[in-house]
Amino acid sequence: MSTPKKPSPKSSERRKDVVRAEKLQAGYGTTAVCGVVSFSLHAGQALALVGPNGAGKSTVVKTVVGQLEAVSGTTLINGDKVDDRTLDFRREVAVVFDDDAFFPALTVEEHLAIVSAGHGVHDVEDVIASELEFFGLAALAKSRPYNLSSGQRRRMLLASAFVRPRSLLVLDEPEQRLDTGMRHRLAERLRAEVDGGLALLVVTHDPDFLSTVATKALFIADTIHAMTPAQAAVAISSENPHVD
Numbered sequence: 001m002s003t004p005k006k007p008s009p010k011s012s013e014r015r016k017d018v019v020r021a022e023k024l025q026a027g028y029g030t031t032a033v034c035g036v037v038s039f040s041l042h043a044g045q046a047l048a049l050v051g052p053n054g055a056g057k058s059t060v061v062k063t064v065v066g067q068l069e070a071v072s073g074t075t076l077i078n079g080d081k082v083d084d085r086t087l088d089f090r091r092e093v094a095v096v097f098d099d100d101a102f103f104p105a106l107t108v109e110e111h112l113a114i115v116s117a118g119h120g121v122h123d124v125e126d127v128i129a130s131e132l133e134f135f136g137l138a139a140l141a142k143s144r145p146y147n148l149s150s151g152q153r154r155r156m157l158l159a160s161a162f163v164r165p166r167s168l169l170v171l172d173e174p175e176q177r178l179d180t181g182m183r184h185r186l187a188e189r190l191r192a193e194v195d196g197g198l199a200l201l202v203v204t205h206d207p208d209f210l211s212t213v214a215t216k217a218l219f220i221a222d223t224i225h226a227m228t229p230a231q232a233a234v235a236i237s238s239e240n241p242h243v244d
């Protein structure tokens, strides 16, 4: 007699919400910047937030990860209310915003070493060497941030999210200041990581990047529209013909 099959731990794990935003109103003080956002994001999904300049995309992602207080509504990450000071949050969630957050006195490899070692990575040297290679920074490992170009600094900040474990990655316009080759490699890598179970929340203005990476999309404006990646790519292509 055959017994009913239980769902494998992996498949049930993948159905769990990594992020659940419920009636989230993002803004500053009591002033909302866009419509009310509700979404869920599971392992193995990539949600792209799109919309014109000033629509509220960065405000929404900063609110989702607890850097800004919500005007109203809630966000749960892995079932818990967001608190970016907790160990659980810092272990699971890697965030890269477009804010040039670096230590001027530390070299590229020292930045990566601090992040990597701080997250308990064992083979720090191998991990760093591999990410320096991927992000085209190997020859610049001993350089300090102010001796890098803006695109190279951007690569360093992105690399810092990959030298540490993460189940949720949050990126605000990762394509900014990257050349076409790097943008393409990054998109392919993110897609592979999402296929492998990463949950990705990404703000982007780049239709090609979006088409490669996203599994679903939200158009942010006064009213929020859920879209397929193909619909979102069309929406941002027409509003933003010059992505560079």
Ligand SMILES: Nc1ncnc2c1ncn2[C@@H]1O[C@H](COP(=O)(O)OP(=O)(O)OP(=O)(O)O)[C@@H](O)[C@H]1O
Pocket: 028, 033, 051, 052, 053, 054, 055, 056, 057, 058, 059, 060
């Ligand atoms: N610190 C702040 N205090 C008050 N208002 C702000 C602040 N930062 C941004 N805003 C306003 O909030 C609105 C949304 O800004 P936000 O940066 O979220 O837009 P965005 O969709 O990410 O735009 P972009 O595509 O240009 O990056 C804008 O009108 C902006 O002027």
